[in-house]
Amino acid sequence: MKFLMITGRTVNQGVTVENKTSPEYAAETSTCFMHEFDMMELGLDDGDAIRVTGPCGDVVMRVSASVEVEMGTVFVPYGPYANHILSAGTRSTGMPDFKSHMVEIEPTDEAPKLVHELMEDLGGLAYDR
């Protein structure tokens, strides 16, 4: 199903932002907030994994019901998961389209990756001691 994906800050994102190697940060920024009717249509329960596909690839997140988002729209806390699928185009303003991407969402059995796994997929090397 197609959705408009909006990213933004949340308290939990802010609380964990200085500790990006933590599971809490990964959990918060891989949460996709969705209207419960949309979840019903996709057959999803709170905490189910979903594959979100954007213009630059796909990423697995977990869905969470929210009364704040409209149907057809999902909200994802600003972070590495949403950025994994966003286009880097800025329309020559320096600012990517963080709040206006259309994405395709489907249920999946895969679990979301950890932040450092996402980074390693792109050529990084996790520092993990």
Next chain:
Amino acid sequence: MTELLVKNACVIDPLRGINGDVMDIAIRDGKIVEEVSDAAEVVDARGMLTMPGGIDSHTHICGTKVNFGRYMSPEDMRAGRTPRRGPMHATSGYSVPTTYGNSYRYSVMGYTTLLEGAMAPLEARHTHEEFTYTPLQDTMANTLFDGNWAIMEAIRDGDIKRVAAIIAWTLSAVKGFGVKLTNPGGTEAWQWGKNVSCIRDPVPYFEVTPAEIIRSVVEANELLHLPHSVHLHCNNLGTPGNYTCTLGSMGLIPDLNPKRQTLYATHVQYHAYGGSGWKDFCSKSEPIANFVSMRPQIVIDMGQVMFGRTTTMTADGPMEFNLYRLHHDKWSNHDVELETGSGIIPVVYRRKNLVNSIMWSIGLELALLTKSPWQCLLTTDNPNGAPFVKYPEIIALLMSKRYRDAEFATVHPDTGSRVPLPAIERELDWNEIAVMTRAGAARALGIQDLGKGHLAPGADADIAIYPLKIDEVDPSAEYQKVIDGFSQTEYTIKRGRVVARRGECLVHGSNATFWVRPKVPENYDMSKDPDFIEKFERYYTVRMSNYPVQEEYLSRNRCIETEADL
């Protein structure tokens, strides 16, 4: 120990009455001395015009609003860009250059001391940070008190000593130098979108008038024995017919200080307008200049306008909004809680425009009609009337009737019927220019005793040597030589070191910030005043303990301590 000997200088040093004598100047460790050893480094001035370093007694170069002027004007920054070169950092900008740009260009023109005209106390740290990056001039900041709640309340209560105590605490806290009133009362009214029209309008809620603010703060200033007088930007700037308001404000001022003026009225060009509207707009420089000439307690600066593009910036927020409505161009405004405000808009002064032509004329008239050059200093209220790089042209206009006539022929044709300029024959001499650009500024700021504005032994060795032979140049006829000569020194010496030579800055420099700490009796110490503290903590958004500018921002500085009569 470092020694320097400037030989064969043709010196004009008005504070010492030296006018064109050829002499040597000895310098040791940054100060002027009677003599130096044979080991001293020698600078041969070859009979060139040598004066104390220039002092700009009113300019906007550092702080929140100046930086916002830069921030909002990338198109201005495209002019004047230079790369890093030797000890010089990269610069950008024409009307609001970067801090380095300001410092280098002033230095190349022989300026060694600058007074930032308006610093909001709450944002003082910003001004001091930029001072640090203005390496080649000593700096000082006028501190804004025009809309200060605590002061207006003290005035309402008739407590002048409390006014003085609040000023004392604030100046010490923010490391300010002088007391600035910008459109007194008007900046507070503007926080409601209103203004005061002249000195008798009460300020909303506080119910004090600008006249009361001016008079009380002037008295408080003298109780504190501050080096500088109150520095006033009159109400009603830029409005046709405002000269009566200006005269009324100046008329409030008694003569309270034998050493200097009691009131410094700034950029008076903007306050010397006649007419009832733009249609009959005209110059009223004559009544203003006559008034000033009869009152030694007043010193003014020109606020000269020069044609071209610039950026206007002032704490006078309501005035800038009016300009915005006129031009409908960019407009920025920044009100500061419990204190003051500011506004910024870009402007272009055009020769084809009658009002602009009259403004250009008025500034020159003030300088030419005020009898004593000690009472009218040379400024453009940089960058409001024009960027300071126009000073050499202004000097040439003041020294040459022929140049003025040539320029006058290019301005709006109706200007002649609105201004007295064409009839003024006076041509200022080298000595008078020296007064208007350094000696007079030093006296007005009260810094001559600190070794500024003259070249007597003991003074700071701040010296400007211009490639001008004054016995060979006829400024009346050869005005282009005057412009060229004042545009670029042969040598600029700052604290005993050659910092600029023929347009190149040679060292990174070390400046100092001058600030004032008035000593008050315990019972007038606002940091211990329960009422003051209570209101501060309730209505400011910064804790009182985080408000004062810390020592870290004053790595080089000179604190001037005064004893208050409280």
Next chain:
Amino acid sequence: MKVTLAMKPAAKGFIPIEAESIVPKNFLSGTDLLVWRGNRELRLDEVFSVSVEGEADRAEGVEVVLSGETFRLKRVGEYMDGGKITVLGDIGMHCGNFMTAGTIEIHGNADGWLGREMAGGAIVCRGDVADYCASGYRGGRKGMKGGTVEVFGRAGDFLAENLADGTVIVHGDAGDMPGAEMRGGTLIVHGDCSRPAANMKGGSCYVYGTAREMIPTFKKIGPVQHDGRTLIQFAGDLANRGKGNLFVKNYEYLD
């Protein structure tokens, strides 16, 4: 005189090269010119295979032909005041900035800021153009002040921003906000676009396709005939007390 510049393959292929020295006039006194790659200054012949045929004594007699991987080559034709530049492939940002006369023809695509602050002359782009084609500079009030820009492909966002004078024609679609803040001149988009002429002060903007997300503060005047088409005329932008004309074939509001 025909100057041919064939780009050599570069080791650091993605570092942009700034080549404002490539204007016809400069070749009248030889090919001893400099360009910049990042922060390094290079001779023209370090970057290009240079060949010159024929002679000329005025810029008008010079044609510069660029070939190879020129999509990272910036500022070609800046301040050009006569002659011709032909780009056989794609061209980088800021091509033809400030140009006052002459012709630039691009056979491929052009990157951002094509013809920024142009004052005269002509630019033709056979492919697509990226954002800010025929626009102004940051903080400036006047964009393009004269001349013509014609694009046969599509245009990106902010086409002809702050257009003050001159003509801009795009044969394909344009992106978001073409003609924003325009105050004069003529902008013609043959295809579709979104939010045309936002905040316009003056000038004329034509959309021969559909104007999506039409700005709600334009006053509908009615149908008019233009160049064999029936267009709907609007006046605005009222929000900005504007006196411009916007003509569209079809329009849709974001309601």
Next chain:
Amino acid sequence: MIVKDAVCPFCGCLCDDIEVEVEGDRVVAVTNACELGTTKFMGEKRLKNPIQRVGDEWKDITYDEAIRYAADMLLSAERPLLYGWSGTHGEAQCVGVHMAELIHGVIDNTSSVCHGPSILAIQEVGHPGCTLGVVKNRADLVIYWGSNPIDAHPRHLSRYTRYAEGFFLDNAFRDRKVIVVDVRKTETANIADEFVQVRPGGDYAILSALRAIVQGKTETIPRTVAGVTREQLIRVANLCKSAKFGAVYFGLGLTMTPGKYKNIRNAIELVSELNRHTKFTISAMRGHYNVYGSNEVNTWMTGYPFGIDFSRGIAFYNPGETTAVDILARKECDAALIVGSDPAAHFPRRCLEHLAEIPIVQLDPYPNATTAFCNVQIPVAVTGIDAEGTAYRMDGVPIRTRRVLWSDYLSDEEVLSRMYALMQEAQQP
């Protein structure tokens, strides 16, 4: 030990009334701060020493080695990018600018992905603003537009608006109206007196409509604009015009949506229009505690607030070309120094792909997402905790952050100054 009036180095509110209790080298309790600030003060898991990636291993190196590596890397680059800066103090930012100038690099800060568009708008039309205390003491109408302070700036409402006491308001909570404009019904929307729900991408149209309505040109406006009825727009316009002092606080809901800076421009022009009727101000809800400081420092030193390219020696500014996301996505830099930010967490994927290809040195107290792309990471003291320095609040008020505890970590300024000294040495003829 208890430190009073400490300054919180989290968001642009820069709250300076924090009480921090310290035992030895640890913060054990924080009073007055919000959850975000508290967590930052209590932060743990710092990187202990500089690390270097060698093949697929990390090894510990000394500060000297790390600083030398960074200096050599930057000196040999043809187009180095110096990015971040919002999470450090002004004194360090100044060294950064000098460095960019010396090595002819590009320096950009996080405002390019935050309020960079707001700056572009201000550069077109200016900015009628004020300090936060002016709003606190006067505003009887506050509009949050595309901003959600409850989540991003939790104390903004209690210190400056909804729940703050005000000198000119008898009962501030009752007398002050709050309007929220957003595409989502956020928590902040729940405490508003009026909520305007906009269709995504519709802010610009609504702002244009409001400008026309304020001018009295209501008849042209369609019945609904981007999901908002004309009646509601008229009601909002009337609320604005009848306020004694109105204040707009806008956030990334305007800067990140289509149109970007044009949205902000339109909002500023609405506020300028309203000033013909009453007093109105507008301000950005700045994210990082010192992102504004980075803009200020860059501006007084280079003339431009962000995205400054010194490749050619002089300062060149063109966001969209000289900004970090564009440069990385286009693969236009060949080395990067990252200070006080985490681009790998906050930039789109394509940018990260280039980060993986070029040498990177990062100064950051903590391992973060960017660590994975670093060749070298240098841990530093945290400004406001074990280092002090200047920061600029979201309204431009500069505040000196306090040091609440002492550690052996060098500050950003110290590390950068040493790097800069090495570079200057290398460039001596």
